[in-house]
Amino acid sequence: MRKEGFVLKSDISNIVMILVRMVRKSPVISTITIIVPIISGLLTFYSYAVQVNIINGVARGVITLLPILWFVVIHGVQACSLSITNLMKNRMNAELTLAFQSELIDIANRVDFEDFDDEEFGNKLQRAKKVVGEDLEGITGFLVSSVGIISGLLSIIWLSATSGYLLVTFVVTIMIVTTLSIRLFTEIKVRRTGRELTFDGRMGDYLANTLEDPNAIREMRIYNSISYFTNLWAMIMKKQHNKRFSARKFEIKTGMVVAMVQTSAIFIVLVYLLSRMGESNTVTVGTISVLFLALLSSGGKIMSLTWPLSKLYISSSKLYDLNEVLTYKNRDFRKNDINNSTDSMLPITVSNVYFKYAKSNKNVLSNINMTIKPGEKIAIVGENGAGKSTLIKILLGQYRPSSGTICWKDHLEPHGKVSVVFQNAVKFELTLRENILLGDANTPSDDAKILRVLEQCELIDLLHELGGLDVNLGQLVVGSRQLSGGQWQKLAIARALYNDAELIVFDEPTSAIDPNAEMEIYTKLLEICQDKAAIFISHRLGWAKNVDTIYVMNNGGIAEVGNHQDLVHHKGIYSNMYALQSSWYK
Numbered sequence: 278m279r280k281e282g283f284v285l286k287s288d289i290s291n292i293v294m295i296l297v298r299m300v301r302k303s304p305v306i307s308t309i310t311i312i313v314p315i316i317s318g319l320l321t322f323y324s325y326a327v328q329v330n331i332i333n334g335v336a337r338g339v340i341t342l343l344p345i346l347w348f349v350v351i352h353g354v355q356a357c358s359l360s361i362t363n364l365m366k367n368r369m370n371a372e373l374t375l376a377f378q379s380e381l382i383d384i385a386n387r388v389d390f391e392d393f394d395d396e397e398f399g400n401k402l403q404r405a406k407k408v409v410g411e412d413l414e415g416i417t418g419f420l421v422s423s424v425g426i427i428s429g430l431l432s433i434i435w436l437s438a439t440s441g442y443l444l445v446t447f448v449v450t451i452m453i454v455t456t457l458s459i460r461l462f463t464e465i466k467v468r469r470t471g472r473e474l475t476f477d478g479r480m481g482d483y484l485a486n487t488l489e490d491p492n493a494i495r496e497m498r499i500y501n502s503i504s505y506f507t508n509l510w511a512m513i514m515k516k517q518h519n520k521r522f523s524a525r526k527f528e529i530k531t532g533m534v535v536a537m538v539q540t541s542a543i544f545i546v547l548v549y550l551l552s553r554m555g556e557s558n559t560v561t562v563g564t565i566s567v568l569f570l571a572l573l574s575s576g577g578k579i580m581s582l583t584w585p586l587s588k589l590y591i592s593s594s595k596l597y598d599l600n601e602v603l604t605y606k607n608r609d610f611r612k613n614d615i616n617n618s619t620d621s622m623l624p625i626t627v628s629n630v631y632f633k634y635a636k637s638n639k640n641v642l643s644n645i646n647m648t649i650k651p652g653e654k655i656a657i658v659g660e661n662g663a664g665k666s667t668l669i670k671i672l673l674g675q676y677r678p679s680s681g682t683i684c685w686k687d688h689l690e691p692h693g694k695v696s697v698v699f700q701n702a703v704k705f706e707l708t709l710r711e712n713i714l715l716g717d718a719n720t721p722s723d724d725a726k727i728l729r730v731l732e733q734c735e736l737i738d739l740l741h742e743l744g745g746l747d748v749n750l751g752q753l754v755v756g757s758r759q760l761s762g763g764q765w766q767k768l769a770i771a772r773a774l775y776n777d778a779e780l781i782v783f784d785e786p787t788s789a790i791d792p793n794a795e796m797e798i799y800t801k802l803l804e805i806c807q808d809k810a811a812i813f814i815s816h817r818l819g820w821a822k823n824v825d826t827i828y829v830m831n832n833g834g835i836a837e838v839g840n841h842q843d844l845v846h847h848k849g850i851y852s853n854m855y856a857l858q859s860s861w862y863k
């Protein structure tokens with residue numbers, strides 16, 4: 278985890294790394310977007326040079342058109358380059374956002390599941406997505422403005438160098454660098470007390486959001502706790518306001534120092550050049566007056582540079598997460614050919630498997646031995662936390678055993694066609710058709726098959742009610758139709774059945790379905806899965822009578838194996854659980 282506080286070097290390296298990535302992703306547009314403002318800024322020098330020429334001419338009483346023409350042309354070019362930069366910046370932002378977002382999606386899809394269990398990775402991914410979605414545009418904007426203004430300031434140093442005196446160049450350079458550094462330092466200090474970076478800031482945002490959340494308001498009204506929250510929020514806001522106020526006071530004080538440095542430097546340069554006037558061709562009325570005006574305008578330029586630079590610097594801490602997540606791309610991810618190949622995966626043989634989650638210090642699975650044969654119907658039962666879902670993840674190759682082996686037929690890598698109905702069915706806010714098709718998204722839509730699985734899952738009435746397969750489900754789009762928890766779950770089962778898998782896993786697939794329909798669905802599922810292997814996980818045992826093999830899990834191990842009859846006679850954990858559940862219905 279990155280320490281709070283700011284390490285200038287690493288913050289700058291974050292910006293540089295992102296800059297390199299930007300140029301790699303969109304080489305032409307990024308280069309144009311950055312080079313054009315630099316050239317435009319440096320053209321300011323030529324604008325100064327022609328102004329010197331014009332003023333010297335006026336002083337001599339000679340007015341020539343050419344320098345005036347040049348002056349107009351340079352201004353025209355600078356105005357055009359501003360428009361080009363804006364256009365290119367928009368294009369670059371659109372391209373970069375798409376490219377970075379696609380890269381993040383790709384990484385999230387390829388990382389090993391162990392990474393998902395790592396809270397730090399999850400948080401980093403969230404923050405990286407937020408940077409790309411919300412902050413990247415601002416960051417590129419700050420970058421482009423900064424390079425433009427910096428090259429404008431370089432033009433002033435360049436102009437001072439034309440006076441031919443090293444001292445003048447030196448004083449001007451020092452003035453620009455010191456005033457910029459002081460202003461930047463102050464601006465960063467003020468921003469650091471800002472909302473986005475402090476605990477109080479985040480807490481204030483959280484409390485303000487909670488006070489607007491209808492669910493939270495509902496609960497707070499019941500407990501009469503709104504004033505507790507409002508007071509807490511007001512206290513934090515006041516504390517933040519005070520902090521910001523004292524930072525602003527500091528800013529005003531340093532502002533005065535900056536003004537003194539600036540004025541002294543301009544005074545020194547002016548007096549020095551006036552004392553040298555006429556000594557050489559380079560120190561003329563034109564040079565002195567243009568340099569004087571340029572130095573006066575440098576204050577404004579520095580002020581306008583501190584804003585994007587300080588924003589860029591503060592944002593660079595956000596770029597850290599993006600850079601970190603993007604490095605995952607170069608990792609060697611584990612191979613998993615589940616639903617990528619049609620080779621048979623059965624039997625699956627599990628031998629002496631132990632498993633421990635990265636963040637836990639004890640084995641969640643211990644000494645697991647089992648075989649899943651083609652066509653076999655298996656039930657895995659056991660109390661909460663016994664390890665049932667973890668065992669399924671291991672069987673699907675989502676996690677690798679800490680020790681022991683799993684063979685998918687004769688391969689050590691997972692492969693073959695599998696369907697899974699997870700405990701919490703995913704609610705895809707797409708059409709009814711797409712919700713089914715996603716079970717086998719890489720083959721063309723087969724309406725007859727869709728209707729068959731809808732029928733098998735008792736969703737035909739819903740189809741008739743909706744009036745077609747192309748109605749959107751959920752509540753995202755106007756005209757879409759929300760489903761009940763049980764209907765979503767049935768849809769997840771229909772999706773699983775749409776895939777012609779040789780193994781179907783049902784992990785508590787009916788928790789939201791009413792008991793009458795549940796029994797019917799289980800009976801139907803056993804019927805539908807006749808020619809497939811199926812693994813059922815459920816806390817309810819009534820239906821387990823009909824499977825071939827029941828595995829009873831306890832504390833991560835397999836405590837009992839057998840069919841219903843065997844286990845009831847065995848008078849162990851299963852028989853107790855069964856007796857207990859049967860007693861509910863007596």
Ligand SMILES: Nc1ncnc2c1ncn2[C@@H]1O[C@H](COP(=O)(O)OP(=O)(O)OP(=O)(O)O)[C@@H](O)[C@H]1O
Binds near residue numbers: 394637663665
């Ligand atoms: N990602 C994880 N990281 C660390 N521990 C985990 C993780 N997921 C689950 N566990 C722990 O592993 C153990 C087994 O969890 P698992 O989800 O496999 O149990 P289960 O038998 O499916 O439970 P339930 O019936 O409640 O769904 C539990 O103690 C759980 O807290």
